[in-house]
Amino acid sequence: MNMTNDEYRQYSDSHQPRSKCLGNCLKAFLVGGLICCIGEAILNVYADCGLDRTDASSAASATLVFIGALLTGLGLYDRIARFAGGGTLVPITGFANSMVAPALEFKTEERVIITPSQKCRCFRRVC
Numbered sequence: 001m002n003m004t005n006d007e008y009r010q011y012s013d014s015h016q017p018r019s020k021c022l023g024n025c026l027k028a029f030l031v032g033g034l035i036c037c038i039g040e041a042i043l044n045v046y047a048d049c050g051l052d053r054t055d056a057s058s059a060a061s062a063t064l065v066f067i068g069a070l071l072t073g074l075g076l077y078d079r080i081a082r083f084a085g086g087g088t089l090v091p092i093t094g095f096a097n098s099m100v101a102p103a104l105e106f107k108t109e110e111r112v113i114i115t116p117s118q119k120c121r122c123f124r125r126v127c
Helices: 005-015 021-048 053-073 076-088 092-105 116-126
Strands: none
Touching: 021 053, 021 076, 053 076, 053 092, 076 092
């Protein structure tokens, strides 16, 4: 089967998957915007409760970090990130996800129980 360069290009172009760039950009924009709108709503709630703008901003940021960490712990943030792509990485919730995910990945299966006598031995070594 001899093909010319043009025939091969047409053949390969017809079998390539179509780019989903526009859809991916739209999903990232919408989800990232939704996260930011939720953050702004939280900020307004704190401001309505009597906090000044600086304190309300700090409290809203801490709340968003907590929500991001909670969603990561529940396994929901990864699902959202798979759907939205980069839209979940830019807001502060992406920071929370990047901090909590490694901790969950390396968690141990067994619990460590330290008795009071073991604590005393540890303290004696330090002192």
